[in-house]
Amino acid sequence: MKILLTGCDGQVGWEICRQAPEYNFSIIPTDVGNLDITDLGALRALQEKERADIIINSAAYTAVDKAESDQELAHKVNAVGAQNLALVAAESNIPILHISTDYIFDGRSTTPYLDESTPAPQSVYGKTKLAGEQLVSEANPKFVTLRTSWVFGIEGNNFVKTMLRIGNDNDEISVVADQFGSPTFAGHIARALLLLTEQYKNEGTLAWGNYNFCDSGITTWHGFASKIMEQGLARQQLESLPIVRPIRTQEYPTPAVRPNYSMMDCSKFSKCFPKIGIQSWEAGLIEMLDALKTKGTS
Template structure:
């Protein structure tokens, strides 16, 4: 199976490249300048060159706070660009997997979010990703939209890397404790994507495998919970650690509002695709070890 994935350096892309071989997949990463979602005219040619059996759109505008003042570019990349990728997949006759986000929800539900719950993004980034979901669905019937959340990995910038870096110079770190979500290891997400892709390719006429699904790590945590777990894993192997001081969202103002609860119910993915991501705590230790071994924090 040949999988073309948009982007080159992102956490999901790098994880797909790492995990692809053991799933029997050749992963071809295509990013700028060959493919730029802000300029959709070149998307088809770039993807066609890879001769894919499936396309994964993992590239995105992900600067959540910056998007508040740059919504036009966020929409160009996350909505129009995503639609162009799906249209290219339709022209190439292959399925497309669109990576989306918990930020399409407003965070007000007291239970984990299901796929059929009403969306209501709080900010520009979430609006752009929701527009991308709709553009993909309109452009190509043979699609899967995978919403994920709180992604961390040994690659790129993410919360786990930031906590380890801060712990090298601080004894105590204030971390938001009133936002709850589903931490997700990008490597686990990559395994899920590869499994979903294999199913789409093997069963081209099976509509039950198409549509919107949630794919996130098992369990839940606040950002403060996640930080404490990071430091416990780091401390256990002689790495940096700091005390965590729980703070409220109001104590850490940002340009973009975040959902208070973005826990994702992933039961539908397990039911229809037979895919369930491991508990986030199981995957955190290896990620922390990899980051420390890389000497980049």
């Protein structure tokens, strides 16, 4: 089983490479330096040479605030790039596994979003990711797109690393307490994508479609930060426990609108892929902190 992997230097892509040795797959790791997904010709040439059996797209334009003033590039990567990959996969009659986001929803719900809830993205990033989802499904019937949220991983910059850094430099920090969502460990997304690949290898097909896929449990950024501090202290990555002060979104303005509530109901994924299942974000956080202890936080 040969996997053409994009975005291998990102949070999820790095995890796929880290976990791949547990499976009997051969990975062709690419990132923007050697394969720009917006270049359809380059994608076709690579696939012609490598003849991969499946494409996993973990590449994306993920700078949510920057996207507000960089719409063209965000669309090119998240929509056109994803479409290119789906097209190349369709031309080889192979599947594409793709990743989307909770930002495709409007964030105004008070109950978890279902897989078929109507998308209404409020930010440029969310709009480009929604376009990507739609273009992937139109270009290749053999697709699985996992919509995930609040990703944190061992590699790359993310909320966990930022909190550990500012927690070490400050006695008190302020964190938004009125946005609700599900943090998701990049390692859990990578595991799901690799298990989907294995299932495809064994069964020759998958239940194609869009799926909500995030770690179990709901919290706020404030709740997430408090848990990071508590676990960081227990694992000696913090010298003392800072006060984590709850603030409102208005007190921390950002260029892009964030969903107030982005909890996603993942029961369709659990039902269709019972052997893969859903793990908790707290378990992912502990795994990440333990890994950082040996790897360092860079």
